[in-house]
Amino acid sequence: MARTVTVSSRPGALPSIAAAIEAAPGAVTVLIEPGEYAETLTVIGRAVTLVAAHGPGTVTLVPADPWQPLLTCVDAEVEVRSLTLRTTEADAVRAAGGRLRIVDATLSAARATALAVRGRTGLAVGNVVVDGAVDGITLRDCTGSVDGCTIRNVANDGLVVDGADVSVRDTAITDCGGRGVYVYQGARPTIDSCEIARTGVAGIAVALAAAATIRQCWVHDTGGSGITVGAGCGGTVAGCRVENTAAPGIERHPAAAVEVVEPPARGRAGVGAEHAEGDRVETLLAQLDALIGLDGVKAEVHALIDEIQVNEWRRDAGLSVGRSTHHLIFAGPPGTGKTTVARLYGRLLKQLGVLPDGGFTEVARRDLVGQYIGHTAEKTAAAFEAALGGVLFIDEAYTLSRSGAGNDFGQESIDTLVKLMEDHRSAVAVIAAGYTDEMRRFLDANTGLASRFAKTIEFGSYSPQQLVDILVAMTTAGDYRCGPEVQRAVGAHFAGVERGETFGNAREARKLFEGMRKRQAQRLRLLGRVPDADELRELTVADVAP
Numbered sequence: 399m400a401r402t403v404t405v406s407s408r409p410g411a412l413p414s415i416a417a418a419i420e421a422a423p424g425a426v427t428v429l430i431e432p433g434e435y436a437e438t439l440t441v442i443g444r445a446v447t448l449v450a451a452h453g454p455g456t457v458t459l460v461p462a463d464p465w466q467p468l469l470t471c472v473d474a475e476v477e478v479r480s481l482t483l484r485t486t487e488a489d490a491v492r493a494a495g496g497r498l499r500i501v502d503a504t505l506s507a508a509r510a511t512a513l514a515v516r517g518r519t520g521l522a523v524g525n526v527v528v529d530g531a532v533d534g535i536t537l538r539d540c541t542g543s544v545d546g547c548t549i550r551n552v553a554n555d556g557l558v559v560d561g562a563d564v565s566v567r568d569t570a571i572t573d574c575g576g577r578g579v580y581v582y583q584g585a586r587p588t589i590d591s592c593e594i595a596r597t598g599v600a601g602i603a604v605a606l607a608a609a610a611t612i613r614q615c616w617v618h619d620t621g622g623s624g625i626t627v628g629a630g631c632g633g634t635v636a637g638c639r640v641e642n643t644a645a646p647g648i649e650r651h652p653a654a655a656v657e658v659v660e661p662p663a664r665g666r667a668g669v670g671a672e673h674a675e676g677d678r679v680e681t682l683l684a685q686l687d688a689l690i691g692l693d694g695v696k697a698e699v700h701a702l703i704d705e706i707q708v709n710e711w712r713r714d715a716g717l718s719v720g721r722s723t724h725h726l727i728f729a730g731p732p733g734t735g736k737t738t739v740a741r742l743y744g745r746l747l748k749q750l751g752v753l754p755d756g757g758f759t760e761v762a763r764r765d766l767v768g769q770y771i772g773h774t775a776e777k778t779a780a781a782f783e784a785a786l787g788g789v790l791f792i793d794e795a796y797t798l799s800r801s802g803a804g805n806d807f808g809q810e811s812i813d814t815l816v817k818l819m820e821d822h823r824s825a826v827a828v829i830a831a832g833y834t835d836e837m838r839r840f841l842d843a844n845t846g847l848a849s850r851f852a853k854t855i856e857f858g859s860y861s862p863q864q865l866v867d868i869l870v871a872m873t874t875a876g877d878y879r880c881g882p883e884v885q886r887a888v889g890a891h892f893a894g895v896e897r898g899e900t901f902g903n904a905r906e907a908r909k910l911f912e913g914m915r916k917r918q919a920q921r922l923r924l925l926g927r928v929p930d931a932d933e934l935r936e937l938t939v940a941d942v943a944p
Contacts, residue, residue, distance in 0.1 A: 440470045512530075
């Protein structure tokens with residue numbers, strides 16, 4: 399039977415959770431009185447239950463050592479109930495082996511992963527809120543369930559399923575800079591009755607021999623397609639609503655074996671529909687020209703397309719055409735449309751007959767770099783092969799450059815890419831993206847790397863007025879109104895925002911719009927009556943104020 403120990407700041411009580419675990423060498427339940435506790439906890443091969451004695455919101459754990467995970471579980475049986483765990487530099491919870499159950503808890507990790515689980519771990523996560531992290535929850539080679547959770551305000555991916563066999567139900571994943579759910583490396587999850595919204599790229603992405611069962615999900619307001627399924631992947635998409643995403647709403651690689659049981663609901667023009675008419679070169683260039691700002695980028699892409707078109711005409715006429723590459727560097731700050739332009743570029747290459755299908759595969763360092771010698775070349779080659787026929791978009795490619803650490807395999811990925819890009823130059827377009835200065839250093843990482851790319855296209859930050867225009871477009875798409883006075887207030891807001899290297903550009907516009915919606919909702923709730931349709935649409939100057 400488990401021993402019960404109480405932790406409290408009261409005199410005479412055990413002052414810390416670590417001391418309580420140490421004081422009870424067998425199975426132990428630790429009741430934690432209200433307060434904030436600085437802890438660095440490691441549980442190995444034991445049964446430990448950590449419980450807030452007075453329920454959710456009363457106990458907060460912060461790391462005693464900010465560079466170590468707040469809670470590490472190794473081959474242990476650990477249960478966490480009703481706690482708030484908040485870290486900055488390291489993961490909030492990390493588990494490998496054993497069993498882990500987390501319920502009614504709140505996790506955050508400002509510059510790390512909120513919950514990282516790997517290996518033969520049995521997992522049960524229920525009614526957990528992840529609010530703020532680099533990656534929300536990462537599950538590698540484990541089994542179990544994520545049920546009734548919320549994952550939001552994540553810099554990269556909300557939920558990463560790497561080779562795991564898990565069930566995800568009734569979970570909302572929103573406001574992610576990357577993908578809402580990323581399924582890869584042979585994973586077999588079931589994603590049921592979830593909402594995925596406001597992601598920087600795809601809502602749900604399935605890649606690298608994975609097969610997902612996606613049922614009754616609502617995917618909306620995503621920067622990329624709502625659901626993407628890569629080459630060699632399978633599974634089922636059934637009864638899902640896909641709205642207000644990039645076209646197509648569900649993007650299937652020709653070599654994917656996914657079954658779409660029911661068509662997605664139609665969102666904005668083209669979502670979930672065949673777009674042969676929209677993929678004509680003139681129409682695609684018109685879509686490019688309709689993007690806000692990016693004048694220099696548009697000119698560069700037009701010049702590339704003009705050259706490719708003329709070369710095709712020369713080839714048809716029997717004239718000589720020099721060897722060319724379609725690989726590009728997209729350099730510039732975040733939130734400036736690099737992913738959107740890369741998608742259009744791939745579709746343009748398809749229409750010009752340069753690429754077979756114009757598909758789009760987005761990867762980051764985690765998709766290319768392994769953990770041991772030889773693993774990286776294998777992962778990089780697999781990702782590259784999945785993109786053949788279309789665009790391979792490498793986000794934050796500079797993170798592959800050598801870090802100086804002896805166990806870093808990023809350079810192996812770069813060296814592998816250099817060879818593959820040359821061997822398959824006519825079958826794929828590789829676009830490497832990232833900050834301008836970092837991308838210059840990235841090109842120096844291999845003597846042949848710079849020569850593999852046709853050119854570097856610079857994406858500049860948006861002006862305050864362009865950010866106003868982007869926000870107005872968002873409000874219109876969301877059936878809101880943003881009048882002249884409100885637009886002036888928004889312009890003043892963006893003019894006064896400090897613009898560092900990491901300024902999010904269009905992401906900042908999205909963030910402000912979401913804040914305006916929340917403040918409008920709070921304002922309307924105070925009316926004491928049901929607002930009319932005009933009031934529900936109208937955003938005011940008061941809604942702009944933070």
